[in-house]
Amino acid sequence: xSEQTREKMLVEAIHNGTVIDHIPAGKGLTILGRLQxxxxxxxxxxxxxLPSHGGGMKDLIxxxxxxxxxxxxxxxxxxxxxxxxxxxxxxxxxRKFPIGxxxxxxxxxxxxxxxxxxxxxxxxxxxxxxxxxxxxxxxxYCERAxxxxxxxxxxV
Amino acid sequence: xxxxxFGRDVVSIGDLSKADIEFIxxxxxxxxxxxPQPLLKDRLIASCFFEASTRTRLSFExxxxxxxxxxxxxxDSGNTSTKKGETLSDSIxxxxxxADAIIMRHPRxxxxxxxxxxxxxxxxxxxxxxxxxxxxxxxxxFSIAECQGRLSGLSVALVGDLKYGRTVHSLAQALGxxxxxxxxxxxxxxxxxxYIEDSLRAAGIxxxxxxxxxxxxxxxxxxYMTRVQKERFDPTEYMHLASQFVLRPDMLKSAQPGxxxxxxxxxxxxxxxxxxxTDHAYYxxxxxxxxxxxxxxxxxxxxxxxxxxxxxxx
Numbered sequence: 001x002s003e004q005t006r007e008k009m010l011v012e013a014i015h016n017g018t019v020i021d022h023i024p025a026g027k028g029l030t031i032l033g034r035l036q037x038x039x040x041x042x043x044x045x046x047x048x049x050l051p052s053h054g055g056g057m058k059d060l061i062x063x064x065x066x067x068x069x070x071x072x073x074x075x076x077x078x079x080x081x082x083x084x085x086x087x088x089x090x091x092x093x094x095r096k097f098p099i100g101x102x103x104x105x106x107x108x109x110x111x112x113x114x115x116x117x118x119x120x121x122x123x124x125x126x127x128x129x130x131x132x133x134x135x136x137x138x139x140x141y142c143e144r145a146x147x148x149x150x151x152x153x154x155x156v
Numbered sequence: 157x158x159x160x161x162f163g164r165d166v167v168s169i170g171d172l173s174k175a176d177i178e179f180i181x182x183x184x185x186x187x188x189x190x191x192p193q194p195l196l197k198d199r200l201i202a203s204c205f206f207e208a209s210t211r212t213r214l215s216f217e218x219x220x221x222x223x224x225x226x227x228x229x230x231x232d233s234g235n236t237s238t239k240k241g242e243t244l245s246d247s248i249x250x251x252x253x254x255a256d257a258i259i260m261r262h263p264r265x266x267x268x269x270x271x272x273x274x275x276x277x278x279x280x281x282x283x284x285x286x287x288x289x290x291x292x293x294x295x296x297x298f299s300i301a302e303c304q305g306r307l308s309g310l311s312v313a314l315v316g317d318l319k320y321g322r323t324v325h326s327l328a329q330a331l332g333x334x335x336x337x338x339x340x341x342x343x344x345x346x347x348x349x350x351y352i353e354d355s356l357r358a359a360g361i362x363x364x365x366x367x368x369x370x371x372x373x374x375x376x377x378x379x380y381m382t383r384v385q386k387e388r389f390d391p392t393e394y395m396h397l398a399s400q401f402v403l404r405p406d407m408l409k410s411a412q413p414g415x416x417x418x419x420x421x422x423x424x425x426x427x428x429x430x431x432x433x434t435d436h437a438y439y440x441x442x443x444x445x446x447x448x449x450x451x452x453x454x455x456x457x458x459x460x461x462x463x464x465x466x467x468x469x470x
Contacts, residue, residue: 111266113265115263115264115265115285115286116264116265116266117244117262117266117269117270117284118270120243120264121243121244121270122243122245123270132354132358139266140266140269141267141269141270142264142265142266142284142285142287143168143170143266143269143287143288144265144287
């Protein structure tokens with residue numbers, strides 16, 4: 001099997017669903033964990049340390065029968081900001097888009113501030129994305145800003 | 157007159173623009189000159205203190221009553237449905253059905269923002285945990301404008317606990333609209349948090365750290381003192397710090413005549429009582445100004461048309 005065919009297979013070998021490609025090597029399992037949290041019954045296939053186009057390695061996840069929206073993808077932006085999402089129909093890529101950093105994360109992460117009202121009230125967490133010298137998420141409620149690394153390293 | 161504050165929630169000092177702040181400060185001055193006006197007549201205000209607070213609650217309730225409004229509410233959550241497990245969201249929805257506006261204090265950060273989202277009447281934040289206390293900042297700004305005749309271009313020293321003190325964080329943020337120069341005087345362990353320094357830098361506000369009170373006193377228009385909490389240090393360390401961050405009357409000899417000392421109160425030992433008798437002491441006027449600043453805010457939030465108080469506005 002040629003390298004080109006093998007690459008094609010990696011992306012298109014599911015009937016319908018989503019392939020998240022170009023995940024930085026090492027982040028695949030983290031993303032897998034988050035996807036399981038969102039949908040415990042999703043059928044997921046993961047490839048770790050696969051050869052990447054530009055040299056180096058990447059991780060890749062295939063999700064059967066779940067076509068990602070931009071919103072679904074945006075939730076993964078902190079973990080794999082340069083990944084691409086391929087929507088598959090009948091074994092073919094019908095749409096492809098990069099994971100973009102959203103303006104806000106709603107209902108995705110718990111607030112790291114233990115005294116934030118979101119921990120005791122029936123309300124979704126809400127963080128504004130603040131881009132500056134470093135990436136921060138600022139809680140809409142308690143107004144504290146946290147480094148993105150705090151969320152990336154948190155257990156899923 | 158166009159009133160940009162009408163019907164608004166006031167949760168965070170960052171919700172208010174420079175123009176909003178100037179408007180509130182002018183109204184507070186006008187109300188102080190004119191004496192009580194019936195600007196909240198036939199209005200029912202809920203004063204909901206889920207956490208006890210003497211100064212803030214009494215000051216808000218005085219402001220409402222002086223403007224002819226009536227009050228319902230509670231002074232701590234001990235006898236409320238919160239004890240039965242009712243959520244804050246449900247309590248606020250219910251209270252919003254009774255009252256024309258809600259003043260609230262709550263021990264959790266973000267509670268006021270949440271309340272503002274679920275209530276269909278204006279919510280004024282009287283303190284949400286360690287987060288925001290915007291009316292303290294408004295009364296501080298009104299007091300500064302009153303004693304200095306202006307808000308712009310002042311030299312201001314912030315002294316004491318700059319790390320945990322929400323008062324100094326909000327004041328630094330709000331004064332940032334008016335091109336101040338800040339001097340920070342604090343123990344290393346209680347220095348201004350990096351995120352505040354970053355936001356000041358981003359806004360082009362100049363600031364510097366000064367080691368002692370003595371050094372900074374001759375340089376400033378406002379010496380804003382805060383309490384260094386004993387429990388953050390071991391007793392020996394606290395004694396050492398106390399000697400550096402306690403203001404005594406002899407230290408004021410080098411001050412400019414117009415320099416004023418402010419403090420959000422309560423003070424413990426950081427200002428010697430003999431300072432009270434100097435012309436520099438301004439903290440009790442500042443506390444009294446809490447009533448006028450809150451009158452100004454409430455009257456603007458509750459009235460679409462701004463009525464000139466009898467006695468004339470600025």
